[in-house]
Amino acid sequence: MDINLQVIIKLLAALGLIIALLIANSLVMVWLERKVAGFIQRRPGPYEVGPYGLLQTLVDAVKLLGKQMVVPANCDHVLFFLGPVLAMFPMFLVFLVIPFGPVLTGLEDDLGVLLIMAFVGFEGLAVLVGGWASNNKYGLIGAARAVSQAVAYEIPLILAVLAVAFQCGTLNLTLITEAQGNWPWQWHLVRQPLAFLIFLICMFGETNRAPFDLPEGESELTGGYHTEYSGMGFALYFMAEYTSMLLVSFLAAVFFLGGSGGPLWPGIWWTFIKAGLLMTLMIWVRWTYPRVRFDQLLNINWKWLLPLGLLNLWLTALVMKCF
Secondary structure (H helix, E strand, C coil): CCHHHHHHHHHHHHHHHHHHHHHHHHHHHHHHHHHHHHHHCCCCCCCCCCHHHCCHHHHHHHHHHCCCCCCCCCCCHHHHHHHHHHHHCHHHHHHHHCCCECCECCCCCCCHHHHHHHHHHHHHHHHHHHHHHCCCHHHHHHHHHHHHHHHHHHHHHHHHHHHHHHHHCCCCHHHHHHCCCCCHHHCHHHHCHHHHHHHHHHHHHHCCCCCCCCCCCHHHHCCHHHCCCCHHHHHHHHHHHHHHHHHHHHHHHHHHCCCCCCCCCCCHHHHHHHHHHHHHHHHHHHCCCCCCCHHHHHHHHHHHHHHHHHHHHHHHHHHHHHC
16 A cells, blocks of 8 residues: 555544544543532522433534524624634644543654644634624634633643643654653653643633632623524534543643653553643633633733743753753
């Protein structure tokens, strides 16, 4: 078989598995979020449909997809439909370069870190397009908040990732994973604790999760940028949020927690366990801490995360140069 044909078949197979993973992730995470929220608030959560309410998310998804997508009369129709598409579909490409296991990577790329950082910016663009095209004041304010937040929190996040890349001397995610061992004291969590803390905080800012969910801000903006969306459009934005959570959790596992490395039996399950624990942490934080004000959100970044990220990157470069 021709080598180019083999590569194309591998990419198509990888895309198929990634699409299945993202759909399954959204279904499971909606159920888990409801259950964790119920546990924290001392109520059962979903339990009627299926054992332990496991099928509740599935029937809700069918109901949502069966609803009509209402289009506002004075909106920009092209951009209104383009927003949800931009929010979701670029994500399929980003997961191709993530090393889920030792030999389980859709696309080996020496510039994988650069590719991910380039495509992650599409979510902010999608929110801006959807909020602006809705011709709704709440949608516009939510879109403006989302862009300000994305621009602010992408910078320290990139600085944290660059510190790890400097230490490993590569932008290849597979090589970054291999540079760490199977035991926790060999992971970049121990070698780069400040970078991990910055990355962890930026995870909430990049995914618009509480306490940084200002672009939605239900108590003041109704639904924010997706106020006018219903049916399939709302479903894509909703799915994009959980996909972003999965993406940053996988990146944290690869960059700081050894990826597929783990005690006793290294393998793909370690990557999913680490990502799953991080996503559970994000859910726990949402239902535990109140939403911050928008000025507080920006001050956290510009006054703390950005200076600390620059300092950590400078110290990492100094150590690598001297030693």
